[in-house]
Amino acid sequence: MVRTLLYVAGGVLLGLVIHLIVILTLPRVAPNQAYLQIAATESLNAIQPLPVPAPGAPNPLWLDPDLTYAVCRLDLTNGPGELTGTLPLAFWSVAVYDHAGTVLYSTTNRDGIGQKLDLGVFDPAQTRLLAEQKIDIAPGLLIVEARTDDVFVVVRLAASHPSMRDRYQAQLKRLACRNITI
Amino acid sequence: MRFVLNLALMLVIALVVGFGLSWYALTDGRLFGALQSGPWTTWTQAGSPSPDPYTRAYITRHAALQLGQAEGLQLVAATDSDGRALDRACRYRVDGKTPTATFWTLVPVDAKGASIARPDGPQGFHSTRVARANDGSMQLYISRTLSPLNWLEVVGDGPFALVLSLYDTAIFSAVGATETATLPSIIREGC
Numbered sequence: 599m600v601r602t603l604l605y606v607a608g609g610v611l612l613g614l615v616i617h618l619i620v621i622l623t624l625p626r627v628a629p630n631q632a633y634l635q636i637a638a639t640e641s642l643n644a645i646q647p648l649p650v651p652a653p654g655a656p657n658p659l660w661l662d663p664d665l666t667y668a669v670c671r672l673d674l675t676n677g678p679g680e681l682t683g684t685l686p687l688a689f690w691s692v693a694v695y696d697h698a699g700t701v702l703y704s705t706t707n708r709d710g711i712g713q714k715l716d717l718g719v720f721d722p723a724q725t726r727l728l729a730e731q732k733i734d735i736a737p738g739l740l741i742v743e744a745r746t747d748d749v750f751v752v753v754r755l756a757a758s759h760p761s762m763r764d765r766y767q768a769q770l771k772r773l774a775c776r777n778i779t780i
Numbered sequence: 781m782r783f784v785l786n787l788a789l790m791l792v793i794a795l796v797v798g799f800g801l802s803w804y805a806l807t808d809g810r811l812f813g814a815l816q817s818g819p820w821t822t823w824t825q826a827g828s829p830s831p832d833p834y835t836r837a838y839i840t841r842h843a844a845l846q847l848g849q850a851e852g853l854q855l856v857a858a859t860d861s862d863g864r865a866l867d868r869a870c871r872y873r874v875d876g877k878t879p880t881a882t883f884w885t886l887v888p889v890d891a892k893g894a895s896i897a898r899p900d901g902p903q904g905f906h907s908t909r910v911a912r913a914n915d916g917s918m919q920l921y922i923s924r925t926l927s928p929l930n931w932l933e934v935v936g937d938g939p940f941a942l943v944l945s946l947y948d949t950a951i952f953s954a955v956g957a958t959e960t961a962t963l964p965s966i967i968r969e970g971c
Binding site (some may be wrong): 613656 | 784787789790791792793794795796797798799800801802805806824827828829830831832833834836837839840841842843844845846847848849850851852854882883885887889891893894895896897898899902904908935936943945946948953
């Protein structure tokens, strides 16, 4: 009986080890479906609207139907990335994600940015060059350091009325998403 | 023979505990990274640049575009305030106040995240388009049948969840913020 209880305790301990291995390895072995979906769009160095699925249609990215979205993927191996442009006088936010779906940086226009979006995304080596003043950038560029070279940026725009959505979508398309030449 | 049986028992227990606990951690998650307040559940670190391992695994499994910490917070309720699963056959009243935010949206969704609101109508409630009482509280009705005040018509059958997205909010992000957070209750009025 005692021996059986020891095996049970051993099973529980082994189970805890399996649990920890599953939790720690899942983000490494399973690709992030959100990233794969974004990567499937033609959004490399180009701003692409991210349509909110129609009512009743699957919404794997869990997009808010009240918001207008645009996405842009940046490959930092070709140089630092930037997303620039002017956005409407409405609530908007911007978030930089890595390929695992982790939000590396986010901000909103409520943080004193106003209507002008000037976001620069740099990898650690480029940030070092920037600190050594070996890269020239436009003044006022909001600098974000990314851990990886493959990132995507999502802009969320809240139309104050649904009828303004098309106009806001057009304004989102005018954002420039590209690599900075150094 | 006894040794083999004991070994088999140990392996079965290890697999059940290991994978069962992992499944629970990434679905309910209350004992791990998720925070529950009444019927509302949220992963407070989902928008963080350095989430804990449980939140990181949840982000992989959920595969949604998480709101960044500066953007806001998304809360999900799959049950009413009495713990019963939300069912489209019933009428629900979302009653109370919401935490301070620039604006919020409340959308009823199915298991795939699809809005279950009437297709040719609004897909959810928006904080700027709801009627409130003098004290700022609100009563939002979600049902298939006509309801008073703020009403969102839903279609179909089966379970659903409510997604409350708070934009530009400080809820759960400061010391003591959990105590001051006020979230509306979800009351089942009839089926």
